[in-house]
Amino acid sequence: MKHSDQLHADASRLPMLLFIAWRNIWRSPVRSILTIGALAGGLVMVILYAAMMEGMIRQMVHQATAISIGHLQIHRQAYVDDQDLYATLPWSYLDTIAGVFPEISLAPRLYASGLASTAETSTGVLIKAVDPAREPQVTRMLQQVRQGKMDLGPADDSQDGLPRNNLVIGAQLAKNMKLQPGSELVLVTQAADGSIGNALYRVAAILKPLEPNFDRMGVLMSIAAYQQLMYLTDGFHELVIRLDDATDLGVMQAELDAELKKLVSEQPLDELGGTPVVRNWRQLTPMVADMLEISKTITFFVGFIVIALASMGMLNTMLMAVHERTHEFGILLAIGMKRRWLLLMVLLESFFLGLVSALTGVLLGIGVIGLFGERGIDFSGMLPDGYDWGGIVFEPYMKLHLEPLDLLLACLLMLVITLLASLLPAWRTVRLRPAEVMR
Amino acid sequence: MTTIDNDSAGKTAMALLTLQGVDKIYRQGELEVRALQEIDLTVQEGEFAALVGPSGSGKTTLLNIIGGLDAPSHGSIQLNGTSITTLKEAELSDFRLFQLGFVFQAYNLVPVLSALENVELVMVLQGRDVRERRERAEHYLELVGLEKVMQRRPAALSGGQQQRVAVARALAAGPRLVLADEPTANLDSENATALLDIMHRLSHEEKTTFIFSTHDRRVMERAERIITLRDGKIVSDKHIGQESHEQMA
Ligand SMILES: Nc1ncnc2c1ncn2[C@@H]1O[C@H](COP(=O)(O)OP(=O)(O)O)[C@@H](O)[C@H]1O
Numbered sequence: 001m002k003h004s005d006q007l008h009a010d011a012s013r014l015p016m017l018l019f020i021a022w023r024n025i026w027r028s029p030v031r032s033i034l035t036i037g038a039l040a041g042g043l044v045m046v047i048l049y050a051a052m053m054e055g056m057i058r059q060m061v062h063q064a065t066a067i068s069i070g071h072l073q074i075h076r077q078a079y080v081d082d083q084d085l086y087a088t089l090p091w092s093y094l095d096t097i098a099g100v101f102p103e104i105s106l107a108p109r110l111y112a113s114g115l116a117s118t119a120e121t122s123t124g125v126l127i128k129a130v131d132p133a134r135e136p137q138v139t140r141m142l143q144q145v146r147q148g149k150m151d152l153g154p155a156d157d158s159q160d161g162l163p164r165n166n167l168v169i170g171a172q173l174a175k176n177m178k179l180q181p182g183s184e185l186v187l188v189t190q191a192a193d194g195s196i197g198n199a200l201y202r203v204a205a206i207l208k209p210l211e212p213n214f215d216r217m218g219v220l221m222s223i224a225a226y227q228q229l230m231y232l233t234d235g236f237h238e239l240v241i242r243l244d245d246a247t248d249l250g251v252m253q254a255e256l257d258a259e260l261k262k263l264v265s266e267q268p269l270d271e272l273g274g275t276p277v278v279r280n281w282r283q284l285t286p287m288v289a290d291m292l293e294i295s296k297t298i299t300f301f302v303g304f305i306v307i308a309l310a311s312m313g314m315l316n317t318m319l320m321a322v323h324e325r326t327h328e329f330g331i332l333l334a335i336g337m338k339r340r341w342l343l344l345m346v347l348l349e350s351f352f353l354g355l356v357s358a359l360t361g362v363l364l365g366i367g368v369i370g371l372f373g374e375r376g377i378d379f380s381g382m383l384p385d386g387y388d389w390g391g392i393v394f395e396p397y398m399k400l401h402l403e404p405l406d407l408l409l410a411c412l413l414m415l416v417i418t419l420l421a422s423l424l425p426a427w428r429t430v431r432l433r434p435a436e437v438m439r
Numbered sequence: 440m441t442t443i444d445n446d447s448a449g450k451t452a453m454a455l456l457t458l459q460g461v462d463k464i465y466r467q468g469e470l471e472v473r474a475l476q477e478i479d480l481t482v483q484e485g486e487f488a489a490l491v492g493p494s495g496s497g498k499t500t501l502l503n504i505i506g507g508l509d510a511p512s513h514g515s516i517q518l519n520g521t522s523i524t525t526l527k528e529a530e531l532s533d534f535r536l537f538q539l540g541f542v543f544q545a546y547n548l549v550p551v552l553s554a555l556e557n558v559e560l561v562m563v564l565q566g567r568d569v570r571e572r573r574e575r576a577e578h579y580l581e582l583v584g585l586e587k588v589m590q591r592r593p594a595a596l597s598g599g600q601q602q603r604v605a606v607a608r609a610l611a612a613g614p615r616l617v618l619a620d621e622p623t624a625n626l627d628s629e630n631a632t633a634l635l636d637i638m639h640r641l642s643h644e645e646k647t648t649f650i651f652s653t654h655d656r657r658v659m660e661r662a663e664r665i666i667t668l669r670d671g672k673i674v675s676d677k678h679i680g681q682e683s684h685e686q687m688a
């Protein structure tokens with residue numbers, strides 16, 4: 001009973017406390033504005049940082065899934081373990097999976113290593129073969145042309161009248177071998193039957209940096225051309241899968257896994273290649289997945305530290321304010337103000353400072369991000385071409401992406417920290433002894 | 440909320456304020472300062488009493504103890520039937536809020552509030568409703584002659600005006616006793632005597648008891664009773680216009 005009366009009494013005094021606290025902020029306008037400026041500036045940094053991280057993550061995920069990795073991939077265990085050339089899945093598997101899961105898009109791929117030569121130079125390459133019809137349904141790899149025109153079909157014959165196929169190569173490889181669209185290239189490999197396979201190719205296009213290995217050593221050709229070169233026709237190494245809705249990735253992964261088990265029992269595989277495994281993009285790019293996990297935590301800590309530093313100004317301001325008002329607080333205590341109301345008044349003043357700073361910071365943050373716009377921050381002058389992190393290539397534009405939840409979190413963080421910083425100044429009022437203050 | 444009954448029984452029979460054997464000893468490490476010694480004092484309802492004495496004689500200490508801002512080392516204080524030395528801090532705070540008014544030497548007011556809001560403030564603390572406190576605040580500001588400057592903040596008021604706002608604030612709360620520690624110390628003599636005249640008049644009109652300290656002779660002259668302190672002791676206690684009775688220590 002007494003307690004609820006007290007709460008009621010406190011509540012009825014609240015408007016006055018709010019009123020005085022608000023006005024107190026503007027007592028030293030310059031000091032308050034500097035304090036708010038520091039806090040809002042800190043918040044802008046945090047918002048910008050969070051938007052950069054979020055933008056980067058989205059770009060990386062996009063890069064990872066949309067451009068080359070897809071959502072899920074199926075390989076045989078021996079291929080996963082040591083890129084065993086013979087660890088292929090039979091073509092019938094592709095047809096069966098396509099029949100069972102009509103809603104997903106599938107693209108088979110094959111790989112090999114070889115030696116690429118021109119008249120001047122030769123170098124080791126990684127051959128990647130895709131199905132020019134299926135690949136575009138799954139990834140945008142074939143759209144990533146920097147120079148030339150995408151073409152994986154047969155090319156015109158060479159000057160000596162030899163047949164040629166078109167292929168597409170990585171940007172760094174093109175630079176190292178001084179290749180241009182239209183240049184000629186010889187590939188030499190050890191084919192599946194143990195013979196030396198070699199053929200003549202025409203460089204149709206040069207790709208943008210996709211992933212560092214491909215960029216340096218990658219040669220992209222059609223599966224038909226690969227089969228001619230490698231005599232490997234009974235299956236494929238990799239099946240890339242794209243889902244329309246990636247949210248139930250786990251479910252799809254499990255269903256595929258079950259279907260593959262069934263397939264293995266119906267259409268047994270050879271012993272050496274091992275069982276088929278389905279992995280999602282997080283498993284395929286563990287660095288990116290780890291980074292996604294920790295980046296939120298890092299952003300939070302960076303935010304915490306930046307705001308905590310900025311709130312030192314606030315701590316100082318409130319300590320000064322409380323110190324300056326020692327006499328005034330003494331008078332208020334003498335005339336019958338409750339200590340807890342005085343304490344609340346100081347906390348409210350800090351809260352208002354934090355709130356004004358938060359609002360200012362959010363508006364400025366949104367404004368700054370708006371300034372950079374859709375394109376993001378241009379780093380093209382600062383980053384080397386095809387700069388990668390964890391095997392994922394960055395575009396030289398850092399897109400900023402503002403999550404409303406991040407914004408809310410940043411504001412809450414700011415209010416909590418400023419309130420923490422005001423505990424010490426507020427506590428000072430508790431020790432005030434009016435008799436000493438009044439002298 | 441603990442409110443204290445203003446109309447406690449037996450007020451005619453009992454004095455408003457009774458101090459018995461009040462000592463105040465300040466300890467500063469090894470050193471002991473006896474700021475008040477063996478103070479016995481009785482103040483009746485409606486008195487207008489001055490506490491005089493040289494600097495360091497214990498005027499502030501005595502007023503603080505009467506006002507419950509400081510505790511005596513020994514002795515008892517009865518104020519309006521309450522033994523204030525037995526009250527806890529929260530009870531003392533309420534006691535001051537409802538029974539006492541304070542006017543200090545200077546900077547009595549909250550700088551970010553207007554004169555009117557400053558007077559209202561104490562009534563907000565008392566929990567009075569909006570209309571009542573607005574009416575009372577305006578009324579008391581009129582009584583101290585500040586109806587024209589009610590909306591001004593303290594910085595826009597003269598020192599004399601600020602002290603009058605403080606008097607209005609003290610009275611608007613409806614206290615039994617107003618304690619004023621050197622309320623005129625920062626005023627020129629013209630403003631000082633004007634403030635005293637206002638306090639004196641309101642003491643009669645409002646039937647409110649005043650105890651104020653001063654060392655200004657012209658201010659003293661307005662008092663109906665002069666209590667003189669020296670070295671923490673009451674060395675004389677004169678009722679002006681009556682036969683004076685001195686108590687030598
Ligand atoms: N907090 C304190 N600590 C120690 N001594 C004090 C304290 N407050 C007052 N005194 C001493 O008590 C005596 C009375 O002081 P005070 O009541 O302020 O006198 P007045 O108001 O008459 O000038 C003085 O000697 C003063 O130095």
Ligand SMILES: [Mg+2]
Nearest residue numbers: 498499500621
């Ligand atoms: Mg004094």
